[in-house]
Amino acid sequence: xxxxxQNSGPLSVPEGAIASLNCTYSDRGSQSFFWYRxxxxxxxxxxxxxxxxxxxxxxxxxxxxxxxSQYVSLLIRDSQPSDSATxxxxxxxxSGGYQKVTFGIGTKLQVIP
Amino acid sequence: xxxxxxxxxxxxxxxxxxxxxxxxSLDFQATTMFWYRQxxxxxxxxxxxxxxxxxxxxxxxxxxxxxxxxHASLTLSTLxxxxxxxxxxxxxxxxxxxxxxxxxxxxxQYFGPGTRLTVT
Numbered sequence: 001x002x003x004x005x006q007n008s009g010p011l012s013v014p015e016g017a018i019a020s021l022n023c024t025y026s027d028r029g030s031q032s033f034f035w036y037r038x039x040x041x042x043x044x045x046x047x048x049x050x051x052x053x054x055x056x057x058x059x060x061x062x063x064x065x066x067x068x069s070q071y072v073s074l075l076i077r078d079s080q081p082s083d084s085a086t087x088x089x090x091x092x093x094x095s096g097g098y099q100k101v102t103f104g105i106g107t108k109l110q111v112i113p
Numbered sequence: 114x115x116x117x118x119x120x121x122x123x124x125x126x127x128x129x130x131x132x133x134x135x136x137x138s139l140d141f142q143a144t145t146m147f148w149y150r151q152x153x154x155x156x157x158x159x160x161x162x163x164x165x166x167x168x169x170x171x172x173x174x175x176x177x178x179x180x181x182x183x184h185a186s187l188t189l190s191t192l193x194x195x196x197x198x199x200x201x202x203x204x205x206x207x208x209x210x211x212x213x214x215x216x217x218x219x220x221x222q223y224f225g226p227g228t229r230l231t232v233t
Contacts, residue, residue, distance in 0.1 A: 034221075042227070043204075043224040043225060044157070049221065088156065100162070103157040103158075106154065
């Protein structure tokens with residue numbers, strides 16, 4: 001079982017719609033969770049960070065975390081063509097003082113004008 | 114936001130030669146830097162964690178004698194790919210985690226722009 005699982009997509013949504021991206025993780029000791037956006041040929045940029053169960057909203061983005069079910073999701077409201085990118089889910093585990101962040105394969109999002 | 118630079122951004126080298134990639138945190142001190150490799154249509158794979166002043170911690174399957182990492186200061190880490198081969202061609206990305214007590218968010222990794230390595 002992969003440590004961090006994501007559907008590679010592509011996920012296609014029309015402009016203005018809500019895009020829903022999902023991620024599951026295997027290690028129950030994971031403590032913090034990230035969503036990164038990566039454009040083709042570029043390095044990732046952080047868009048959301050969450051560590052408590054529930055929802056966290058930042059502009060058009062909402063991250064949802066459910067530690068009991070071991071999933072974290074990202075909702076993008078009013079999707080724009082500029083949101084088209086690969087979204088990487090990342091999970092941070094503190095193992096005896098050594099922190100390791102593991103990335104999922106990423107979900108490719110296509111927003112259709 | 115924090116700025117992390119990488120140099121060079123793109124390099125082409127012949128098989129058997131060595132290539133050095135630099136990663137610098139420009140506006141914060143980073144006690145920890147990470148080196149990732151990303152093949153086309155694949156996720157970021159952590160190669161090693163670099164701590165200033167100590168030996169790097171390599172992930173399973175990564176040859177430490179082939180991928181030499183030096184973290185000599187709080188703002189600079191280098192990755193040297195020794196005796197490069199075509200299968201080493203990839204996108205190498207570093208990230209830096211701010212030192213505790215700095216104004217930057219210490220939970221975040223700030224990524225460099227990446228280095229595209231092509232070995233012919």
